[in-house]
Amino acid sequence: MQNSFQIENPNPSFLETSRRDFWWIEPFFTAIGLLAFVIYSTWAAFQNEHYQWESYLSPFYAPLLEYDWWPFSPAFLILWAPAGFRLTCYYYRKAYYRSLFLTPSACAVGGRPQNYRGERFLLLFQNLHRYFLYIALVFCVILSYDAYISFTFKDGLGIGVGTVIMTLNAVFLTAFTFGCNSLRHLVGGNVDCYSCVNFGHQRYQAWKFVNIFNMNHMMWAWISLFWVGFTDLYIRLVSMGIITDYRIL
Template identity: 45%
Template sequence: MRRGVNSPARAAIGAAHLRTDRWWLSPAATAAGLLAFVVYSTWRAFANADYYAAPYVSPFYSPCLAENCEPMKAGPNWPLFGDWWGLSPALIILVFPLGFRLTCYYYRKAYYRGFWASPPACAVAEPHTAYRGETRFPLILQNIHRYFFYAALPVALILTYDTVLAFRDEDYAWGHMGLGTVIMLVNIALIWLYTVSCHSCRHIIGGRLKHFSRHPVRYRLWGWVSRLNARHMELAWASLISVALADLYVYLLATGVFDDPRLF
């Protein structure tokens, strides 16, 4: 039996769709952007090198939880995994922020459309003959997004601590501010804005309240998060780009491409 747009209940239109604009441009650009980040982050996560340049530490490697971490005084360095962990220490911690983004409502929409064409665009039929949504494995695991939100909070706090330490110079004396400090500040600001604009955060703050009048503080917080939530897509992309640029900047400093310009 024919299904979807070709089912007997639908109008007999020969064209696959009636859109005449460049509808494919948006999903193609989304797929290209996400693929570029996946390639870059995979390379850097497995590199296991050049992630520390005093006083900066790459956000991909903080906190460092293995004994094979580069010696560093910037950022948390807790060898909880001991010396048995022989792979890159980034693989221990990146699972949490990446899991948070992978299960994010916006990112799900983005890569469903960009990579799976489900659907590729509004008013454009998807090529799949059946739709099961997120009710079966593995997509049912998307429902653990709120738990990844809880895990992303301490990671954001640790990156905030790293940013505070970025106000030291290469000798770990306070009062320094370089270009790297500015990059770290912008990055952590965008990470926090993306994190708190999450749909799960909005639901946790005010999703189960029946009477906002009885909870004025939570109502104010809910309203603030709701305004941020309207910009969740922009914040998702901005924070994704900023975290990659922060890591790239530390990599360029660590490999000696240039020195960190000091602002004061």
């Protein structure tokens, strides 16, 4: 007999757990991934150069809003929207509540001691996720248009490595946006009886369609996050002359 202790501890100490697996791996690498993206995207937004090459435009600067009255990088005029969309996204909420706020860092692991209020008071702004969704849907169109434009070069139509990267960027961001829980709610999730309302069948089909992307929302969240940063990096390096854009066609 050993290890005498009390159970039903009303205030488990921070990170207290009986778990023996490597529960810290997921929050650790999630924190690294999120912080790396935030640091890189902030740096890239402050650069205010090397965001364009021929028909390629970095997604951090799309749509390109250059005004005389705005003395800062044009990236700051648009980045608040995708940042707000991801900040209020239900998946990212799980990711940063676990990995950055440690409430809790993993299941059955003691959370950070605090006066816990949940998503109330200041965090009520999370409920505005649907408004960021509306803007994100517009961004899907803008980035798809930029991807379309990337097929044009000085000597006519063509396909470069950057074209493929920008097209995939639009696809990944659209897949992430189409799996949004707010979109799922708005297209049909708020209906209790599809056979009782106007356009019920269409709303049911739309809800089922969004479910396809929603089931892998976390995967699309990470793929699109990584790829949007990679797209900016690729265009930046080509623009700086460090690498050459290879023409496929």
